Amino acid sequence: MDTALATVNSAPAAALAPADGFGSRLAALPAGRKATLALGLAALVGIALAMSMWSSQGNYKVLYAGLSDKDGGAILAQLSQMNVPYRHADGGAAILVPADKVHDVRLKLASSGLPKGSIAGFELMDNAKFGQTQFQERLTFQRGLEGELTRSISALSAVQAARVHLALPNQNGFFREQQKPSASVLLTLHPGRTLDRAQIAGIVHLVSSSVPEMNPKAVSVLDASGALLSTSGDSAASGSGLDAEQLQYRHQIEANYTKRVLDILEPVLGRDNLRAQVTAEVDFSQTESTSEQYAPNQGEKTQATVRSQQTSESAGGGSATPAGVPGATSNQPPVPATAPINGSAQAMQAAQGGGASGGNSRREATTNYEVDKTVRVTRNATGTVKRLNAAVVLNHKSNTDAKGKTTTTPIPAEEMEKLTALVKETIGFNETRGDSVKLINAPFKIEKPVAEEPLPLWKQPETQDLLRSLAVPGALTLLALIVVFGAIRPALKAATPARPNRQLDAVVDDANALPLPQAPLALEAPVADNRLEQARVLAKENPAALANIVRGWSAKEAA
Secondary structure (H helix, E strand, O other), rough: OOHHHHOOOHHHHHHOOOOHHHHHHHOOOHHHHHHHHHHHHHHHHHHHEEEEEEEHHEEEEEEEEOOOOOHHHHHHHHHHOOOOOEEEOOOOOOEEEEEEHHHHHHHHHHOOOOOOOOOHHHHHHHOOOOOOOOOHHHHHHHHHHHHHHHHHHHHHOOOEEEEEEEEEEOOOOOOOOOOEEEEEEEEEEOOOOOOHHHHHHHHHHHHHHHHHOHHHHHHEEOOOOOOOOOOHHHHHHHHHOOOHHHHHHHHHHHHHHHHHHHHHHHHOHHHEEEEEEEEEEEEEOOOEEEEEEOOOOOOOOOOEEEEEEEEEEEEEEEOOOOOOOOOOOOOOEEEOOOOOOOOHHHHHHHHHHEEEEEEEEEEEEEEEEEEEEEEEEEEEEEEEEEEEEEEEOOOOOOOOOOOOOOEEOOOOOHHHHHHHHHHHHOHHHHHHHOOEEEEEEOOOOOOOOOOOOOOOOHOOOHHHEEEHHHHHHHHHHHHHHHHHHHHHHHHHHHHOOOOOOOOOOOOOOOOOOOOOOOOOOOOOOOOOHHHEEEHHHHHHHHHHHHHHHHHHHHHHOOO
């Protein structure tokens, strides 16, 4: 019995003894459990570092794309000097930097002359080697000039890429006839872009003005499909077809007439109730005629204009004047002439005292008059309209009754005639020229627009971008949870001491464990007693009597 009591009393003391520390329990774990715990902790630290690095990288955007290897290396070296983080994308074809630094980095790289581009210009002359031949010098200059022209042409908004080939013959002063330089330009345009005639002429003028003694007709401009964009004057004149400028002019005329027809009919029929097309035949031939007309003088009183007049006179024979010693006869004044101005030579001679023999006289007069002459040079204007053909399709009239039902009816013939006359007046119909106007009334086939189904939430671009941005942190978080609950938590649970068992294993004479104490039974509430209430009242009214009673009980228990 004493042994049993000693054993029972020693159990609480053992329960209150200090337990082993966490380190000792962790050291007591098996080797496999220790290795699992160490790997789990290392994996958790690595995941935390990856999360911090990914969050510090931020959002990256493209700085430059499609760079050459030379420019890409120079830009990366400059970014390393500027301490700007960068990444590669699309297999190294694009360089990405943080989104908030894109514009600043571009401006700083532009101040450094980067990217230079794969096209080399006159900077090739800066690396000229000592002792190079004249041929190498000419070739380097030609490459630099081609590069500068390529850069200038590529600066146009519609040009994606360009290549310039120059043919510069060797100029020699011993040759009487020198070869002239020529050039070829190959253009790659942006999708959906075109060049008009003025832009093509500007490219030709740019190239011809950059090379001495180059004729603009010696410059050929081609597009990526091999079509010749530039045409010289001779080739355009010799060709039977229309060039791009003439085609554009004809399209403008047709568009102008079509717009007139639509503007005059849409207020009457509605915008969606007609379709119109106008075809124009334009004459681009150039003719020139010259005519000369000679008109006679009109009227008797009209005097002709003298252009030139020539008079010739000659006289001969002896003189009838007496000669000899001067005297009164020789000093007499001459007698006024009595002969007529115009007349025959015999009459003149007779009037002058032609009694002397052997005298002759001659007079000739020539007068030229102006003749009326009219010279007319007529040049026909190019681009005149030879013929117009207009075709208009009108939809049936739609009528809605009181019940809301819509029906279509053809347009009456009288109204069609009025509309035809209206179209003729609009385009300037000329029957002599051969113009034609045709109006047709037919029901339009209206296709109901297919309702586009909304994209599901997981296919929307915003959702996909959000999922891409959350993919990395979500994967890292899931991996961290797997490591914690799969490796770390079981090891820590094994090292945690178990809770103390409240069962009292008191041994009396054998190894049987004592049963656990049962839970106390629920007691019923005491029934109210009147005697207890009377005792309380007595204690309040006569405490001395209550004290004597208690003293008596105590004396009995002591005895």
